[in-house]
Amino acid sequence: MALRATLKNKSILSGLLSRLSSCSSHGRVCVSPVLVAQRRNNSTSPKLKVDFNQSTGVAVMHMQNPPVNSLSLGFLTEFCIAMEKLEMDKSCRGLILTSSQPKVFSAGLDIMDMYGKKLEQYEEFWRAVQEMWLKLYSSNMVTIAAINGSSPAGGCLMSLSCDYRIMADNPRYSIGFNETQFGIVVPVWCKEAMTTIVGHRNTELTLELGLLYNPSDALKIGLVDQLVPEDQVLATATKTMTKWLAIPDHARRITKSMMRKPTIDKIMSIREADMQQYISFISKDSTQKMLGTYLEMLKKKRG
Amino acid sequence: MALRATLKNKSILSGLLSRLSSCSSHGRVCVSPVLVAQRRNNSTSPKLKVDFNQSTGVAVMHMQNPPVNSLSLGFLTEFCIAMEKLEMDKSCRGLILTSSQPKVFSAGLDIMDMYGKKLEQYEEFWRAVQEMWLKLYSSNMVTIAAINGSSPAGGCLMSLSCDYRIMADNPRYSIGFNETQFGIVVPVWCKEAMTTIVGHRNTELTLELGLLYNPSDALKIGLVDQLVPEDQVLATATKTMTKWLAIPDHARRITKSMMRKPTIDKIMSIREADMQQYISFISKDSTQKMLGTYLEMLKKKRG
Amino acid sequence: MALRATLKNKSILSGLLSRLSSCSSHGRVCVSPVLVAQRRNNSTSPKLKVDFNQSTGVAVMHMQNPPVNSLSLGFLTEFCIAMEKLEMDKSCRGLILTSSQPKVFSAGLDIMDMYGKKLEQYEEFWRAVQEMWLKLYSSNMVTIAAINGSSPAGGCLMSLSCDYRIMADNPRYSIGFNETQFGIVVPVWCKEAMTTIVGHRNTELTLELGLLYNPSDALKIGLVDQLVPEDQVLATATKTMTKWLAIPDHARRITKSMMRKPTIDKIMSIREADMQQYISFISKDSTQKMLGTYLEMLKKKRG
Numbered sequence: 001m002a003l004r005a006t007l008k009n010k011s012i013l014s015g016l017l018s019r020l021s022s023c024s025s026h027g028r029v030c031v032s033p034v035l036v037a038q039r040r041n042n043s044t045s046p047k048l049k050v051d052f053n054q055s056t057g058v059a060v061m062h063m064q065n066p067p068v069n070s071l072s073l074g075f076l077t078e079f080c081i082a083m084e085k086l087e088m089d090k091s092c093r094g095l096i097l098t099s100s101q102p103k104v105f106s107a108g109l110d111i112m113d114m115y116g117k118k119l120e121q122y123e124e125f126w127r128a129v130q131e132m133w134l135k136l137y138s139s140n141m142v143t144i145a146a147i148n149g150s151s152p153a154g155g156c157l158m159s160l161s162c163d164y165r166i167m168a169d170n171p172r173y174s175i176g177f178n179e180t181q182f183g184i185v186v187p188v189w190c191k192e193a194m195t196t197i198v199g200h201r202n203t204e205l206t207l208e209l210g211l212l213y214n215p216s217d218a219l220k221i222g223l224v225d226q227l228v229p230e231d232q233v234l235a236t237a238t239k240t241m242t243k244w245l246a247i248p249d250h251a252r253r254i255t256k257s258m259m260r261k262p263t264i265d266k267i268m269s270i271r272e273a274d275m276q277q278y279i280s281f282i283s284k285d286s287t288q289k290m291l292g293t294y295l296e297m298l299k300k301k302r303g
Numbered sequence: 304m305a306l307r308a309t310l311k312n313k314s315i316l317s318g319l320l321s322r323l324s325s326c327s328s329h330g331r332v333c334v335s336p337v338l339v340a341q342r343r344n345n346s347t348s349p350k351l352k353v354d355f356n357q358s359t360g361v362a363v364m365h366m367q368n369p370p371v372n373s374l375s376l377g378f379l380t381e382f383c384i385a386m387e388k389l390e391m392d393k394s395c396r397g398l399i400l401t402s403s404q405p406k407v408f409s410a411g412l413d414i415m416d417m418y419g420k421k422l423e424q425y426e427e428f429w430r431a432v433q434e435m436w437l438k439l440y441s442s443n444m445v446t447i448a449a450i451n452g453s454s455p456a457g458g459c460l461m462s463l464s465c466d467y468r469i470m471a472d473n474p475r476y477s478i479g480f481n482e483t484q485f486g487i488v489v490p491v492w493c494k495e496a497m498t499t500i501v502g503h504r505n506t507e508l509t510l511e512l513g514l515l516y517n518p519s520d521a522l523k524i525g526l527v528d529q530l531v532p533e534d535q536v537l538a539t540a541t542k543t544m545t546k547w548l549a550i551p552d553h554a555r556r557i558t559k560s561m562m563r564k565p566t567i568d569k570i571m572s573i574r575e576a577d578m579q580q581y582i583s584f585i586s587k588d589s590t591q592k593m594l595g596t597y598l599e600m601l602k603k604k605r606g
Numbered sequence: 607m608a609l610r611a612t613l614k615n616k617s618i619l620s621g622l623l624s625r626l627s628s629c630s631s632h633g634r635v636c637v638s639p640v641l642v643a644q645r646r647n648n649s650t651s652p653k654l655k656v657d658f659n660q661s662t663g664v665a666v667m668h669m670q671n672p673p674v675n676s677l678s679l680g681f682l683t684e685f686c687i688a689m690e691k692l693e694m695d696k697s698c699r700g701l702i703l704t705s706s707q708p709k710v711f712s713a714g715l716d717i718m719d720m721y722g723k724k725l726e727q728y729e730e731f732w733r734a735v736q737e738m739w740l741k742l743y744s745s746n747m748v749t750i751a752a753i754n755g756s757s758p759a760g761g762c763l764m765s766l767s768c769d770y771r772i773m774a775d776n777p778r779y780s781i782g783f784n785e786t787q788f789g790i791v792v793p794v795w796c797k798e799a800m801t802t803i804v805g806h807r808n809t810e811l812t813l814e815l816g817l818l819y820n821p822s823d824a825l826k827i828g829l830v831d832q833l834v835p836e837d838q839v840l841a842t843a844t845k846t847m848t849k850w851l852a853i854p855d856h857a858r859r860i861t862k863s864m865m866r867k868p869t870i871d872k873i874m875s876i877r878e879a880d881m882q883q884y885i886s887f888i889s890k891d892s893t894q895k896m897l898g899t900y901l902e903m904l905k906k907k908r909g
Binding site for chain 1: 482483484485486487488489491494502503504506507510511512513
């Protein structure tokens with residue numbers, strides 16, 4: 001969700017970097033928010049583990065793209081294929097989305113797919129981001145986010161696209177959209193989806209100020225639906241799923257479509273414009289220079 | 304409000320039926336929600352009692368369609384005629400809607416008007432349902448729902464269409480839309496109206512999960528405006544009406560229209576599509592078979 | 607914000623007048639709400655004092671149009687010119703709007719510009735009202751309302767147009783839209799803007815019943831964001847501004863536009879219709895007669 005970044009503000013960047021650094025040295029939650037520059041292992045190991053229980057009709061999708069489940073092109077492609085498979089399987093009625101990585105649900109878009117690439121590659125990446133949102137937001141399945149770690153930016157968007165959100169009650173975790181803090185603007189579909197969950201005013205404050213909420217504040221504004229102790233997130237999601245699946249699928253699906261179709265239609269009608277906006281922003285010299293500087297700084301810090 | 308029913312889920316149906324049965328045997332609140340199959344008395348006795356107080360300009364409309372004020376074609380027709388009369392009477396400025404039946408405000412649409420009828424009859428019934436909503440939602444009068452009993456499904460829609468909702472603070476009563484629990488989807492105007500009252504997220508959860516709220520939970524999400532002891536519902540409605548009538552009619556009416564016209568316009572533009580959708584659903588063999596089975600089960604339970 | 611006044615209700619008018627009278631005799635907060643008939647001094651002294659701090663990039667705009675900062679044509683013109691200047695000044699990033707008058711932020715539109723004038727003058731006045739709202743609502747600057755006194759009607763609209771609202775925690779002050787109490791309907795842009803802040807239901811209740819809220823109730827429904835002791839309103843606004851200005855301008859502005867553009871576009875498309883509606887209402891014999899009676903009564907009371 002890194003649209004139209006500016007990132008001119010070096011003091012903020014260094015603030016971020018030092019925070020990252022101090023984080024790791026104190027063994028605290030360490031999530032690089034908004035833009036994740038993940039060390040590549042180029043492994044072909046799957047970035048998702050999907051456990052489908054035939055008897056309950058529920059699939060649990062574990063995100064396992066170390067270290068912070070960054071939303072890279074590879075991850076997003078795998079995610080979309082997995083979603084399509086589950087969606088086509090009539091016996092699969094519910095999906096729980098969770099993380100295999102400690103302390104983080106997902107830290108958002110992967111900067112490596114936004115830097116030094118060709119136009120076609122930028123387009124391919126953004127198409128995958130749009131597709132991920134669309135697939136999750138319009139799923140026929142009951143979708144529950146079992147948020148067992150921090151979930152900033154793109155991670156928050158994934159959570160918001162589900163039908164229900166259960167978060168670990170750990171004050172070190174946070175969820176929200178901190179894009180503007182780094183000179184970045186979220187895409188408009190992010191705003192549309194968030195408004196339907198927490199209302200216009202909370203969305204305005206969150207997106208303009210780039211706010212991340214701890215779990216209890218997130219609960220207060222309705223950004224998540226329920227907090228439970230960290231070790232009970234998945235179990236609670238499973239229990240909650242049972243309640244949702246007690247509703248006849250046909251009626252629930254038509255109702256879900258009735259609630260979400262206006263937003264989906266609106267977004268589909270501006271999909272190409274959104275793409276052009278992204279490509280034009282990301283391919284700008286100034287944007288690339290800024291991202292380069294950012295990566296350089298990250299590298300030095302990691303030294 | 305029984306659109307596109309599926310009701311394939313027999314276990315839910317029997318759950319409902321046993322609940323109905325256990326209800327009556329323990330003398331508890333007994334409301335058959337969503338679909339009401341009312342024993343016909345074919346009497347021509349009025350289903351509404353309207354008390355109009357010339358000195359205050361307030362009419363109180365008592366619904367008296369035993370046992371549970373089901374919204375039958377007869378009831379709806381009478382309701383629409385009464386509304387028209389009051390609306391035309393310049394001296395009538397306020398309307399309080401309440402129930403003469405114990406423990407129930409209204410239990411929703413009457414299944415008998417949805418089963419074994421001709422196409423024209425289905426059309427006539429649904430026209431009456433649409434008309435009831437439209438008349439109440441767009442009334443020039445101040446409309447207050449004095450909810451002195453349970454108010455599921457169609458009863459909740461009636462309440463939501465009023466300007467203000469006062470409910471009896473009795474934890475045995477409930478209000479909400481439980482349609483999906485029975486494989487049924489509410490019409491889109493129901494969703495539109497509810498969204499303006501409790502917001503998009505509460506509407507989504509309520510309609511998808513088929514939720515009924517006890518009075519205190521209904522108050523929390525804003526589904527009702529005020530709770531009072533059961534024996535003070537009507538008196539409080541009368542007192543509240545005085546406050547509303549202190550506002551000059553002309554300004555209040557224009558303001559109400561400014562608030563509601565966008566929703567009314569949207570609904571009017573899809574009125575015929577909504578009708579076709581209903582007829583196509585209700586006249587399906589599978590729907591009729593399902594309703595027949597449902598009625599058969601009800602009959603057996605009643606023995 | 608005096609659109610389509612009716613003011614037929616003499617008992618309400620005299621209620622208002624006696625309240626005004628009792629107010630002044632007890633030294634309490636004395637704000638003539640909705641319509642302000644201000645004694646003219648015809649002075650050319652500026653009605654705004656703008657302090658711009660180059661080092662922080664923040665301008666503080668003090669409204670000083672005694673006694674109650676009524677929104678007269680003169681005031682509005684000066685306000686729009688000042689806004690334009692600040693908006694053009696790239697070094698000005700934030701605006702704090704506050705009052706130099708004791709006990710009142712702004713009491714709303716000036717009745718003297720609505721009475722006994724020519725059509726062109728009514729048009730000129732309403733154009734200025736529209737322009738004020740548009741300039742404030744679509745400002746590129748961070749706008750914070752430091753509400754250090756009562757803020758009914760037009761004063762509330764000014765506050766709502768800002769990005770953030772800090773109010774003096776003095777129970778004698780109030781904020782809201784009491785127009786309907788005097789037979790007046792707010793313009794539709796007022797409803798649109800308010801809905802985005804407090805939601806549809808709160809807007810409906812406020813506008814139909816003409817509600818003014820004390821600070822703590824205003825906070826509860828989200829009409830203001832924060833309450834502080836009266837003498838700390840401006841200092842808190844300054845501190846809050848620092849937090850907002852920590853966000854890179856470019857990203858914050860695009861995000862603000864993303865949030866507000868749909869509302870602005872909607873309003874712009876009906877701007878001329880809104881103008882015609884106002885002129886047609888205000889130039890009616892009945893409206894003018896009513897305003898004349900109102901002014902006559904005010905004069906006698908002051909006598």
